[in-house]
Amino acid sequence: MIVDHLLNKETSIQLTEGLQKRDFIYIDDVVDAFDRILNSSVQREPGYFSFEVGSGKTISIREIVEMITTMVPGSLTVLKWGALPYRANEVMNSSVDFKPLFALGWRPKISLEDGLARMISEEIRS
Numbered sequence: 728m729i730v731d732h733l734l735n736k737e738t739s740i741q742l743t744e745g746l747q748k749r750d751f752i753y754i755d756d757v758v759d760a761f762d763r764i765l766n767s768s769v770q771r772e773p774g775y776f777s778f779e780v781g782s783g784k785t786i787s788i789r790e791i792v793e794m795i796t797t798m799v800p801g802s803l804t805v806l807k808w809g810a811l812p813y814r815a816n817e818v819m820n821s822s823v824d825f826k827p828l829f830a831l832g833w834r835p836k837i838s839l840e841d842g843l844a845r846m847i848s849e850e851i852r853s
Contacts, residue, residue: 729792729795729796730795730799730846730847730850731850732804733795733796733799733802733804734799734850734851736801736802736803736804737804738803738804738805739804739805739806739807740804740805740806740807741807741810741811742788742789742792742806742807742808742809742810742811743788743808743809743810743811743812743813743817744789744808744809744813745787745788745789745790745792745808746787746788746789746819747787747788747813747817747818747819747820747821748785748786748787748788748819748820748821748822749785749786749787749788749791749821750781750782750783750784750785750786750821750822750823751782751786751791751839751842752780752781752782752835752842753835753837753841753842753845753846755836755837756780756782756835756836756837756842757780759833759836760778760780760828760833760835761780763828763831763832763833764778764828764831767831776827777827778827778828779823779824779825779827779828780823780825780828781822781823781825782823782825782835782839783823783825783829783835784839785820785821785822786839789808791839791843792806793806794839794840794843795843795847798843798844798847799847800851
């Protein structure tokens with residue numbers, strides 16, 4: 728995990744170009760979404776329903792790693808972008824269809840920045 732590498736003050740990390748885009752969401756928001764889905768199920772007709780959980784916003788791996796780097800205290804690790812090739816069949820843009828979940832009235836409560844700060848804080852304490 729990038730945070731571990733930074734906290735361990737590794738001199739450098741080899742990375743791909745980091746142009747892949749992902750939808751990141753904090754775990755508490757995921758739990759809240761599952762709770763909303765389960766509680767709403769008693770009001771729906773029986774059947775199969777699919778819900779994808781996400782924030783509805785994508786960010787590149789490069790952007791999130793650089794954001795994390797600025798949030799880890801004293802990080803001097805050199806990020807070697809492009810040192811690694813993408814994996815075969817790399818998914819370059821992964822997004823979530825959040826409309827069914829948003830239709831239930833659910834919205835993520837924790838911003839990406841706050842979620843990262845909480846995660847880094849937990850890693851520092853452990």
